[in-house]
Amino acid sequence: MKKEYIIYKLSEEMKSCTKIDNELFQKYDVKRGLRNEDGTGVLVGLTKIGNVVGYERIPGGGLQPIPGKLFYRGYDVEDLVHSTIKEKRFGFEEVAFLLLSGRLPDKEELAGFLELLNDNMPLEQKTKMNILELEGSDIMNILARSVLELYTFDSKPDDNSRDNLMRQSIELISKFPTIIAYAYNMLRHATFGRSLHIRHPQENLSIAENFLFMLKKDYTELEARTLDLLLVLQAEHGGGNNSTFTVRVTSSTGTDTYSAIAAGIGSLKGPLHGGANLQVIDMVHHLKEKIKDWTNVDEIDTYFTRMLNKEAYDKTGLIYGIGHAVYTISDPRALLLKELARDLAKEKGRDKEFAFLELLEDRAITMFAKVKNNGKTVSSNVDFYSGFVYEMIGLPQEIYTPLFAMARIVGWCAHRNEELNFDGKRIIRPAYKNVLDVAEYVPLKKR
Numbered sequence: 001m002k003k004e005y006i007i008y009k010l011s012e013e014m015k016s017c018t019k020i021d022n023e024l025f026q027k028y029d030v031k032r033g034l035r036n037e038d039g040t041g042v043l044v045g046l047t048k049i050g051n052v053v054g055y056e057r058i059p060g061g062g063l064q065p066i067p068g069k070l071f072y073r074g075y076d077v078e079d080l081v082h083s084t085i086k087e088k089r090f091g092f093e094e095v096a097f098l099l100l101s102g103r104l105p106d107k108e109e110l111a112g113f114l115e116l117l118n119d120n121m122p123l124e125q126k127t128k129m130n131i132l133e134l135e136g137s138d139i140m141n142i143l144a145r146s147v148l149e150l151y152t153f154d155s156k157p158d159d160n161s162r163d164n165l166m167r168q169s170i171e172l173i174s175k176f177p178t179i180i181a182y183a184y185n186m187l188r189h190a191t192f193g194r195s196l197h198i199r200h201p202q203e204n205l206s207i208a209e210n211f212l213f214m215l216k217k218d219y220t221e222l223e224a225r226t227l228d229l230l231l232v233l234q235a236e237h238g239g240g241n242n243s244t245f246t247v248r249v250t251s252s253t254g255t256d257t258y259s260a261i262a263a264g265i266g267s268l269k270g271p272l273h274g275g276a277n278l279q280v281i282d283m284v285h286h287l288k289e290k291i292k293d294w295t296n297v298d299e300i301d302t303y304f305t306r307m308l309n310k311e312a313y314d315k316t317g318l319i320y321g322i323g324h325a326v327y328t329i330s331d332p333r334a335l336l337l338k339e340l341a342r343d344l345a346k347e348k349g350r351d352k353e354f355a356f357l358e359l360l361e362d363r364a365i366t367m368f369a370k371v372k373n374n375g376k377t378v379s380s381n382v383d384f385y386s387g388f389v390y391e392m393i394g395l396p397q398e399i400y401t402p403l404f405a406m407a408r409i410v411g412w413c414a415h416r417n418e419e420l421n422f423d424g425k426r427i428i429r430p431a432y433k434n435v436l437d438v439a440e441y442v443p444l445k446k447r
Helices: 005-018 024-027 076-084 092-101 107-119 125-133 139-153 162-192 207-216 221-233 241-250 257-268 278-290 297-308 330-346 350-370 384-395 397-419
Strands: 050-057 063-072
Touching: 005 063, 005 241, 063 076, 063 092, 063 330, 076 092, 076 221, 076 330, 092 107, 092 125, 092 162, 092 207, 092 397, 107 125, 107 207, 125 162, 125 384, 139 162, 139 257, 139 397, 162 207, 162 257, 162 397, 207 221, 221 330, 221 384, 221 397, 241 257, 241 397, 257 397, 278 297, 278 397, 297 350, 330 350, 330 384, 350 384, 384 397
Parallel strands: none
Antiparallel strands: 050 063
């Protein structure tokens, strides 16, 4: 029997052996996707790190949509962001200190923390050479492999003491920008035939500034501040998002930091999680071509209606960047990002495109309510604007999702540290109900 036929035959058998009737999920009260019937997440743990708020419970049952809020260690992210914008400074490092320690640093502590991060940004020579030699066109895959390699350079890779966990956290936060920048420059050289640039991180620069320097050397102050804002907004999003939960699940086994973080990278790589901003920017490019008059509400409404009815674009019935698992009336990250996106569009002479994006956002929400008519309140999410912002900064699509990881590594480390240090910790082990009847074994010669 040919090997190709065996693969084909096994894949055909997969049709039946993976089929599970939907009625069985209701029969056994299975929370598919760890979601309750009302769409809320199944409560599986407690945390003191992040809090995502998009609705409130009504006495007697039901949910009431409210404007979205995001809290880091009890602090409203809006306050953190507006403070850094007002003071014209970078905020990602302050947020990293807050999420790791549980409190805000004073001026001297923040300066020392910045210096510590800068000290840890350079890579081991072997890691640099390995990145240059790694084959593949997916930066997330290269990032995961590079993180696993860091295990070999760590003198205490399996030590889960508090001191060691904090050291590993700081080193990973510092090294992610360097790994991603070097990996893209190598991809750019090997795949696109461009010159190879390996720029070393500079002292006295923020993580956002250093990343732009290593990636493309030249950048404007507004580009760096906008990237810094994106890093702040994506640093943490509660323990229930898929990649953070993945890190907590793997960490609960007592495995090493590098294995747990690599698992989180694998989760974030998925198009239903970290890859969503790519789907948005591809959709926007499509709409720019299909919508002849970018100010014509009727034309936009008609096309969105066709998309929602699975008659246009990719025929999934989705408008990417609209809707969120928790946020209802608004996503605070999208509102904050829009503030700087407007300024950046002005700097880049792309005001018309920004106005088009704002109109798309408004009409998408309106048409979703009209076409779906399911009583569900939706808003744009952070992905709706993040791709456009990356594009204006001049960042290639290949690093959109890795940039998400560069921010979220802070939240991942904070949650891993919490998972390994709270008193009530246990290995995370949910249950699955087997719905197949017992079969009688038939000896091979009788089959």
